[in-house]
Amino acid sequence: MNTLPLGDELQALEGRYSVGVYAKRPLTIVRGAGATLWDDRGRAYIDCAAGQGVANLGHCHPRVVAAIQEQAARLITCQEAFHNDQRARLLSELAALLPAGLERFFLCNSGAEAVEAGLKFARASTGRSGIVAAMRGFHGRTFGALSATWEAHYREPFQPLLPDVRHVPYNNLEALEAAVDHTTAAVVLEVVQGEGGVRPAQGAFLVGAQRLCRERGALLIIDEVQTGCGRTGRLWAIEHHGLEPDILLLGKAIAGGVPMGIAACGPRVQGLQPGHHGSTFGGNPLACAAARATLQVLRDERLAEQAAAKGAWLLEQLQTLPSRRIREVRGLGLMVGIELRERAQPFLAALQERGVIALPAGPTVIRLLPPLVISREQLALVVAALREVLA
Numbered sequence: 351m352n353t354l355p356l357g358d359e360l361q362a363l364e365g366r367y368s369v370g371v372y373a374k375r376p377l378t379i380v381r382g383a384g385a386t387l388w389d390d391r392g393r394a395y396i397d398c399a400a401g402q403g404v405a406n407l408g409h410c411h412p413r414v415v416a417a418i419q420e421q422a423a424r425l426i427t428c429q430e431a432f433h434n435d436q437r438a439r440l441l442s443e444l445a446a447l448l449p450a451g452l453e454r455f456f457l458c459n460s461g462a463e464a465v466e467a468g469l470k471f472a473r474a475s476t477g478r479s480g481i482v483a484a485m486r487g488f489h490g491r492t493f494g495a496l497s498a499t500w501e502a503h504y505r506e507p508f509q510p511l512l513p514d515v516r517h518v519p520y521n522n523l524e525a526l527e528a529a530v531d532h533t534t535a536a537v538v539l540e541v542v543q544g545e546g547g548v549r550p551a552q553g554a555f556l557v558g559a560q561r562l563c564r565e566r567g568a569l570l571i572i573d574e575v576q577t578g579c580g581r582t583g584r585l586w587a588i589e590h591h592g593l594e595p596d597i598l599l600l601g602k603a604i605a606g607g608v609p610m611g612i613a614a615c616g617p618r619v620q621g622l623q624p625g626h627h628g629s630t631f632g633g634n635p636l637a638c639a640a641a642r643a644t645l646q647v648l649r650d651e652r653l654a655e656q657a658a659a660k661g662a663w664l665l666e667q668l669q670t671l672p673s674r675r676i677r678e679v680r681g682l683g684l685m686v687g688i689e690l691r692e693r694a695q696p697f698l699a700a701l702q703e704r705g706v707i708a709l710p711a712g713p714t715v716i717r718l719l720p721p722l723v724i725s726r727e728q729l730a731l732v733v734a735a736l737r738e739v740l741a
């Protein structure tokens with residue numbers, strides 16, 4: 351019946367016909383439900399990667415699937431030159447869910463695109479070109495986003511990047527004070543650095559950054575592409591610190607797995623005119639319908655509260671793991687990092703053998719980003735597997 355080549359052959363095909371920018375694991379995933387993934391041989395895995403922080407609602411949440419199916423049969427594409435019912439409703443629903451002031455939106459198709467939009471909007475608003483970002487920060491791999499990203503391995507082959515970008519140590523307000531001046535268009539920060547090793551910001555640093563930006567005429571851009579949508583135990587991670595950024599960036603989980611990025615803008619974003627930015631697929635009805643269903647599920651299933659409770663439990667379990675390999679366990683909600691004294695890669699492979707898929711965050715950190723719907727039983731199995739491999 352099955353005419354497709356299976357397993358190894360599929361992997362060989364991807365290997366042969368891809369450009370080679372991804373380090374791939376020898377695993378072919380073909381199906382998902384909740385926090386469980388299945389490979390082509392029918393083996394189940396507990397998913398602590400969630401498609402790199404995308405599947406916050408779990409894989410193939412029935413309400414997202416239904417919204418996509420319904421909208422796909424009605425209208426898939428509708429460029430922003432026209433109005434659309436799904437888009438209009440999504441925008442007003444987003445405005446109601448975000449802090450007051452963040453009520454105008456640019457819709458695009460990925461996190462990096464949201465960052466690009468944010469950087470352009472900051473230039474347009476301020477007439478300045480400087481960007482201040484954080485060491486270990488990650489904002490994506492298109493040229494503007496890459497310029498704000500810190501990791502040299504990502505940046506160096508592609509120089510020259512944007513000019514006027516400075517990186518300061520994260521959580522160092524003095525360094526930020528020294529870097530932000532009358533040429534700074536924007537300060538770009540994550541509330542918890544994701545790719546950079548799961549490092550939560552200190553509230554005083556973020557609040558100080560916001561004050562500095564206001565005093566010195568720069569915009570504060572908070573990149574919540576990874577921390578948004580309930581991941582950290584609040585719907586938006588800015589809520590932990592009462593932040594009111596000028597631009598909030600969303601992506602990853604926002605449309606339940608369908609590609610979407612959003613730049614949410616406050617009143618200090620000004621000067622944008624027709625033609626200044628745009629996107630063919632941005633705001634398409636399919637992604638908008640998926641995002642609306644995602645926001646409804648986040649609310650109805652109280653997934654942020656679930657992330658807070660499950661994350662606190664997980665952190666406590668991991669902090670008491672008796673392993674001399676562990677340097678530190680840290681995190682916020684269901685965004686958890688286990689920093690090792692050695693390379694994380696062999697332990698990720700060992701976890702996979704035991705049926706747990708986890709992520710790295712830099713060379714020595716094991717990162718757990720499970721779907722927020724993951725059960726306590728599944729989390730307990732994850733802890734048991736970690737206990738075993740880190741023993």
Ligand SMILES: *Cc1c(COP(=O)(O)O)cnc(C)c1O
Pocket residue numbers: 460461462463465488489490491540544545573574575576577601602
């Ligand atoms: C993943 C990520 C991005 C980039 O998103 P893409 O959809 O991969 O372009 C940007 N910022 C943060 C914080 C991210 O985690």
